[in-house]
Amino acid sequence: EVQLVQSGAEVKKPGESLKISCKGSGYRFTTYWIGWVRQMPGKGLEWMGIIYPGDSDTRYSPSFQGQVTISADKSISTAYLQWSSLKASDTAMYYCAWLPRNAFDIWGQGTMVTVSS
Amino acid sequence: QSALTQPASVSGSPGQSITISCTGTSSDVGGYKYVSWYQQHPGKAPKLMIYEVSNRPSGVSNRFSGSKSGNTASLTISGLQAEDEADYYCSSYTSSSTLDVFGTGTKVTVL
Numbered sequence: 394e395v396q397l398v399q400s401g402a403e404v405k406k407p408g409e410s411l412k413i414s415c416k417g418s419g420y421r422f423t424t425y426w427i428g429w430v431r432q433m434p435g436k437g438l439e440w441m442g443i444i445y446p447g448d449s450d451t452r453y454s455p456s457f458q459g460q461v462t463i464s465a466d467k468s469i470s471t472a473y474l475q476w477s478s479l480k481a482s483d484t485a486m487y488y489c490a491w492l493p494r495n496a497f498d499i500w501g502q503g504t505m506v507t508v509s510s
Numbered sequence: 511q512s513a514l515t516q517p518a519s520v521s522g523s524p525g526q527s528i529t530i531s532c533t534g535t536s537s538d539v540g541g542y543k544y545v546s547w548y549q550q551h552p553g554k555a556p557k558l559m560i561y562e563v564s565n566r567p568s569g570v571s572n573r574f575s576g577s578k579s580g581n582t583a584s585l586t587i588s589g590l591q592a593e594d595e596a597d598y599y600c601s602s603y604t605s606s607s608t609l610d611v612f613g614t615g616t617k618v619t620v621l
Binding site for chain 1: 513544546548550555556557558561562567599601603607609610611612613614615
C-alpha cells in the first residue's frame, strides 16, 4: 500500500527557516514524481512544485519559484519542502502527494505551518 | 497561470444528479486529456476521484463520472448521497507552465 507520511505541525516566527518532510513507502521512491500543494486557511489548492527523486529533477510553479526549495533524499525515501525566511503569508496547510501519472493519486496527511510573531 | 474556473457552490437533494463545471482555455483543459478531479472533506486531505478526464481510480464509486467538451470539463455525481458533501477541485495540465493548475473549487451541499 502506497503511503506518504508527513512531519508534524510547526509554529515559527517571521524570518525563521523551516524544512518539512514527506516519507514515502509501499512503492519504488525513485521512479515516481512527488509534488507539494499549498492550501491557505479557508482557500483552495495550489500546485507548488514537483520532484523526481531518481535524479532530483525539480520543477516549480511560477508563483513559488524562488520562494521555497523542494528536495529529496532517496536513501531514506523522503521529500522535503523548505523555506529560508518565513513570512506570515506562508501560514497554510502543506500537502505532499504521489504522481504515478498526471494526477495526485495518494496524498500525505498534511503539515500545518503557522508563522506568527 | 490563472486558476481554472469552477462554480463556487452546487447543491442537490439525495438521489439527484449534479454536475460541476471546470472552465479553462485551449492551453489547458481544451488542449489535453490530463484533467483530474479531487474531493476534499473538511479537515481532510484531498482524494483523487477522476484522472485523465474520465477514468476512476480503483475504489471510487461509479456514481462519479467525468467528461470534457471543448475548454470545459465536468464532474457528475449521480445518486447524490450525504457523504458526497465536500469541496471539489479540478486540475489540468497547462502548456503555460511546467506544472498543472487547480480550479477555484466548488462546495457541494446535499440538501
